[in-house]
Every structure is written in C-alpha cells, then in structure tokens.
Amino acid sequence: MVTRGYRAFQAVNAAVLTVVVVVTLFPFVNILARSFSGEREIRSGQVSLIPRGFTAETYRHVMSDSMFWTNYRNTVVYTVVATLISIVLTTCYAYVLSKRRLKGRGVLVGIAIFTMFFNGGLIPNYVLVSSLGLRNTLWAIVLPNAISVFNLLVMKAFFESLPVELEEAAAVDGASQYGTLWRIVLPLSKAILATMLLFYAVSFWNSWFAGFLYMDRQELFPVTVYLRNLIAGATAGVDQTAASDSALQIAASIQAVTIVLTMLPILLVYPFIQRYFVSGVMLGAVKG
Amino acid sequence: MVQLSRRQLLAAAGAATVASLAGCDSGDGADSADVNDKKAGSMDGFKVGDQFKATEPLKFSIMMLSNQNYPFKPDWPMLTELTKRTNVSFEPTAVPGSDYNQKVSVVVSAGNAPQIIPKTYHPAEEAFIAGGAILPVSDYVHLMPHFTEKVQRWNLQGNLAAISQQDGKYYLLPGLHEAVWQDYSLGMRTDILEKHGLAVPATWDDLTTTLRGLRKAYPDRYPFSDRWSTQKPGPGANNLLGLLAASYGTYAGWTYQTAYWDGGAGKFVLSGAMEQYKQVVQYLQILVSEKLMDPESFTQTDDAARQKFASGKSFVLSVNAQTVVNEARLDIAKVPGAKVAKIPLPTGPMGATLSGEARLENGIMLGKKALESKNFVAMLQFIDWLWYSDAGLMFSKWGIEGETYTGSLDDGSFKLNPQIKWAGLNPSAPKNLQVDYGYFNGVFAYGGSTKILNSQFSDEEKAFQAEMNKRTTREVGPPHPFSPEEREQAGLWEAAIADHVNQSTLAFILGKRPLSEWDAYVAELKAKGGDKYIDLANKAYDRFKEKK
Secondary structure, eight states: OOOHHHHHHHHHHHHHHHHHHHHHHHHHHHHHHHHTSOHHHHHTTOOSSSOSSOOOHHHHHHHTOHHHHHHHHHHHHHHHHHHHHHHHHHHHHHHHHTOTTOTTHHHHHHHHHHHHHOOOOHHHHHHHHHHTTOTTSTHHHHSTTSOOHHHHHHHHHHHHHSOHHHHHHHHHTTOOHHHIIIIIIHHHTHHHHHHHHHHHHHHHHHOOHHHHHHOOSGGGOOHHHHHHHHHHHHHSOOOSSOOOHHHHHHHHHHHHHHHHHHHHHHHHHHHHHHHHHHHHHHHHHHOO | OOOOOHHHHHHHHHHHHHHHHHTOOSSOOOTTOOOGGGOTTOOTTOOTTOOOOOSSOEEEEEEEEEBTTBOOOTTOHHHHHHHHHHSEEEEEEEEEGGGHHHHHHHHHHTTOOOSEEEEEOTTTTHHHHTTTOBOOGGGTGGGOHHHHHHHHHTTOHHHHHHTOOTTSOOOOEEEEBSSOOOOOEEEEEHHHHHHTTOOOOSBHHHHHHHHHHHHHHOTTSOSBOOOOOSSSSSSSOHHHHHHHHHHHTSOOGGGOOSEEEETTTTEEEEGGGSHHHHHHHHHHHHHHHTTSBOGGGGTSOHHHHHHHHHTTSOSEEEEOHHHIIIIIIHHGGGSTTOOEEEOOOOBBTTBSEEOGGGGEEEEEEEBHHHHHSTTHHHHHHHHIIIIISHHHHHHHHHOOBTTTEESOTTTTOOEEOTTEEBTTBSTTOSEEIIIIIOOSOTTTOOOBOHHHHHTTSOHHHHHHHHHHHTSEEOOOOOOOOOOHHHHHHHHHHHHHHHHHHHHHHHHHHTTSSOGGGHHHHHHHHIIIIIHHHHHHHHHHHHHHHHHO
C-alpha cells in the first residue's frame, strides 16, 4: 500500500527533478530559440524559449562557409581516430596493470599517476611536438592525449573485478594471453568500453587547445577553434577600424547557430550508449 | 573549454626565459650587427617614395591573425597583388584572433617564432626580451627610410623613447599615427538640449550646467548614466574618468598608470595622489551628489546603460565613432524625433589640448630567426614599404587604384568601387573589401597620415575630427624603464596601489568616504609602496637620461 508519506515524497521528488530538468534544458532550448531568431529581437533580449522574428538566414550563412565544413570534417576525423587509438592503448595498459602477478606493476602504475600531477608544461610540450615533426598533423592532437590516466584507472579497476577463474579456465582450454583478452575479457567489458568510448569521444570532440596550438593552417583546425573564434568575435566588441556591417548584424545569432550545429552530433550519440555508460561507471567504481 | 590562466602563461614565459638563459651565448653582439652578408634580394639605395621590389622572389614567414569577421584566406587578391608588386610572398601561420596572443606567447617562447610577428601591443613584447627571442628593432631602423622619415616628420621620438627598455632600445616596430585620434567622447541627446534651450557644453563645467538644466526639466531622472564600467581594472565609468583625467592632467580610469610625469617639477609623481586627481574625483562627486549622474554609472553593465539611454531615462552617455552610430542611434530609433551626436570632447584645466600618448599603434616584433636570414635587409625594406610608406598603407587599406577604388585622397576624389562594401559604405554591394579581397586587414592596415585615416570616416566623424585636430598635442613624458628585477618589485607595488586608488576613487565619488579624508588617503597610498615606487621610477628615469 502506498502511504501518504511516500506519495508526498514522490511529489517532492518529481517537483525537484522537474526543476532540475528545466534548469538543465533551459540553456539548450534558449540557444535553439536564439539560433532561429532575428537579430533585433535577440539584441533587445526578447528571446527566451520561443524563436522571435523567425529566420534561418544565419544557418544558411554558416553552412555556406566552406571552412566551417572543412573544420567540422576535421573534428569528426580527429575524434574518430583519436578515440580508437586511445581505447586500444588504454585497454592494453589497463589490462596489464590489472594483473597482480606482474613484476614492476607498482612502477608502471606510478609512472601513469606521476603524469596526473606533474607535466612538462606548455612550452616544453610544444617544443617536443614540434621537434618530433608532429605539428600540422593529426598526430599532434592524437598522441599527446592518447591515454587519460583517470580513464586508465577506471578501466584497471574494472578488469580487476573480473573473476580470475574465467581467465584460468581460458588458459586451461589453451587460449593464449592475447586470445584470453580478445575472446574472454573484452566481450565481458562492453560496458566499460562504451564508457571509455564516450569519455574519450566527448573530450576529443570538445577539445580545442591542441588543435589551436599545433595547427598552423585554418584548414586543419577542428570546428571548436572555428566556433571559439566566432564567439570571441561576437563578444569582444568590434575592431574600431575594421568593423564589417554583416558581422555586426548576425553576430548575435551566429553563436547560437554554431553551438547547435556542433552540439548536435555528440548529443545524438548519448542515448545509444547511455545504458552502458551508467552501468560501466558504477562497475568500475565499486572496486576502487 | 581549456583556458590558460595568466599565471600559467607567466610561468611558461618564465620557463622559456630560464631555458634560453641557460643556453645563452655571452654578450648580445647584436649591437652593431653587421648586415652586409644579409642583403640578398634587397634594393640598393632604397629611399622614401621608392616602391619596394625584391630583386629575387622572397618568402617570409609571418604570424597571421585571422580575424573572425574576415577569416584569413591564402588566395586573397591582396596577397597576390602584394607578391606582384614586391616579389615577396608569405609563409603564414594562421592564428584565430580569439587567442592570438596566447599562441604568439607559446611559439615565441619556444623559439619557433616566424620572422615577422605583427599585432603586438606594447608592453607585450617585454616578456620575450630577456630570452632573446625577439630582435631589438631599433638597431636596424636606419635601414627603414619611410619609418625614420615619419618618426622625424611627425615628431614621434618621445613616443618611441616611451616604449624603450632599460638598454635604450625598443623591440617593437609600432604603427605610427600622424595625429592623436580622439575617438571617444560623450554622446548627447541633441533634440532634448534644443527643446530646453540648453547649449552643447564646451567645457566640463559647462557640462555640469547643462546637466543641472536637464535635471530641472526632468526632476525624476538622472540625466547622465554612463557605460564602460564592467571592465576590470578601474573604478567604473572608465572612459569618462579617462577623458576627465586627460583634461585635468593626470591618469584615471582606462588611462590609469601609476606614475605621472610632472613636467614642471621634472620628475614622476604618484598619479592617484595628485591634486588633479582629486579635482577629477571632486568633479564627479558633485555630479553624483546633485543627482546629475546616475550612481549606477560606475557599476552597471553596458546594456543597462544603453537601455536607460534608449528609453529616454538618461540623455548622456559615453560613445565612440562606432557606438554612436551602431548602438546609441539605433537604440533611440524608436523614439520619435530623438537625435544623438558625439559632442566635441569637453575641455578642462589643460585647455584645448590632447594627450599625445595615443600616437603609437600595435606593432611588429621580429623573431630572432629573421636575423639569420640572408634576406634580412630585404625584409626590413619590405616591412618599411608595406607598413610605413604612404603607398603601402594606401594599398593595404583600400587596394588597387582603378580596381577597388578610384580617385585620390589628395584632391578628395577618393571613392570606393560601388561594387565593394566596407563597414557602412555601399551596403548592398556584392563583394566585401575585407572578406573577399583581404584589404583593410587589421594585420597590415593601421596608422598613417591623418589624410589616410580620414578616408574611412563618415562626414559626421570627419567634422568631429576636424574639431579635435584644432587642439594641440601635448608632449609625452619621458620613460622610466625598469630593469627586470625592478619591474618585478614595481609590479607588486603597482597592483596594491591600483587596487587602493580604484576602491577609494569609487568611495569618494559615491560619497561613501568624505573628501575631507583625502590627506589620509594619500598617506595610505604612500604606505602601500607609493613613495618607494616613485623613487624607483625617478631613479630609472635618471639612469635613462644619463645613458642618453
């Protein structure tokens, strides 16, 4: 039987969660509304949740800029390649570290953790990447960030939680070390793999600094750099001598449009791996 | 998104300094650098009025700021034409304008800088001097006839001295303005003034009278509600304070600096403790206490100030050439009969003069790699032509005569091609001078003669400028270049002093602290290192004077 107290709890719960949902969704809807609104309405602050002075002109404007699409394609390529490489490297490292019988395991863990607290710094990194000849290549974005230590530790904890007996059984059946990883461990690890996929994909999709720093040509920038430049241009005030009228006019909605366009793909990925995502993080977290 | 903090950047620059000091070869040797073996491609006897053309095709690496409103395109007609005229092409590093300084900082500190690094605002170049990453350009300006001629003719030696370092050299080739360009002033509702028979104020005291008149006619509102208060540092209403300070002979608001050159006494004094500073504060305190000025002027956002002006709740606010047209005038478009104009800058005790400090623009640093090139002299000649000759400036600003524009500036027949739009000109034209052609690009086109500057103004702005140009330009004070160790100590004092000056300025103006406590305030400033700072500055100045 449902008690009154429980019903009250449910009501409060629903109310609180609704507020949370509204607070979370409001900026998205607002951005969406702005992206379809006229400049005048945006400037005078009339737009909140519904587009005013409906126009798709700014979408047309952004989408007609070929550089936007070039940069967009770069982001997709960088994200896919970087995520795949990261997943492979992180899995290999984490699996090795999860084996307690490994000699020097402490040192290997220590090396990884050391980089969480200390790093060479901006300029040494830049010099390193430059002298390796990685500038203006995909590898400048992929390699320096290939293994995230946080993700590594989460994954290591997950592998440690798998029963040792499974692998022993595989060994008895004649599976090699790699065979065990490939046939037994990984199929059991879909949850953590999906989680890592999401973590890495989102972080590479959102990152702009590596692209900004190591790429010297516009056609190599990720779209985040393009977006950032647009937003800065719209908010930093207009260059005294060099204001162009069109920039003044659509500055307001161009931000919203670009945000919507870049947010959309990664937003669409979420629902498909969300169920893995939740269980994956939990699984890793139980055994620290 | 990742954002580097200032501290991280400083640490990075510091690390680079240490690194390059460690590998430093002794002595700077660059003093009387021998450039005889670096003349490949240069012109013999290059002089003022000559068109630079390299004797062989040359390629220079350049840091290229990509402006968000007209993103850099390697195939701009401007660059093609430039190569045709000068035989020089660029090897550009394209950097988004949003984070240009950050990339410059990393790349230069890492020793990877391109040869030409434009768009540097003094004193940003100082961070790179100790590491030896950039060249002391003053050692080489004798190879740049247009630059030296303009400095002479426009009497800019004092301005250049002001950006010089302790060694007497400067490390930045700044853009040069013939005259002070006074862009900022007050915007006033001229229709309201007319309606109540009030005159456009010529002096700051007149302004008080006018505001009193407005208050009398509209007792329920503050006639003056100002903007530009949100940007730190500064006590708020930073443009207004800057304008007032210039008229009274001190520094405040946007123009605030710790030390002011007292020409009469021949030494530096603490600007926040000056009698003139007190007068500025007192002036505003009266405006606020008589309810002529909105006390929120010092704290509100620009949008709030604009809205008050737009809805007729206020009649005066700060403007510049852009905002008076694009913001103030648009904002009041709905009010029938409303008119706004940028009034000639009111004068104060300094009379009809303008501070001469704003005559240098952002400029060019030369990476140390530039000197290693055998084309170094040709590069200097190229920079000299493009950034400092009248022909070069005209080209980078308006393009090709007969193609992007017709006529000439000399007889006033100049006209932009009607098929090309720029800012407010030819709004319905199919092509854009900046986006499609690459002219009027902030990387190349700035500074120059008043005539060239005027070519970009509307008639209204030209009239304002004509009025401003009647005023005489004051001499700039001498520099007091600190040594690196002194600069570090001075920086600490500066921050503490500026904090206290800003806070107290606001408290005095808003009446939260009575002006009778002024002497106590001055004593507090001294306690915060004010005296020591001024001693240091005067010593540095004496040292500079002796060296000269």
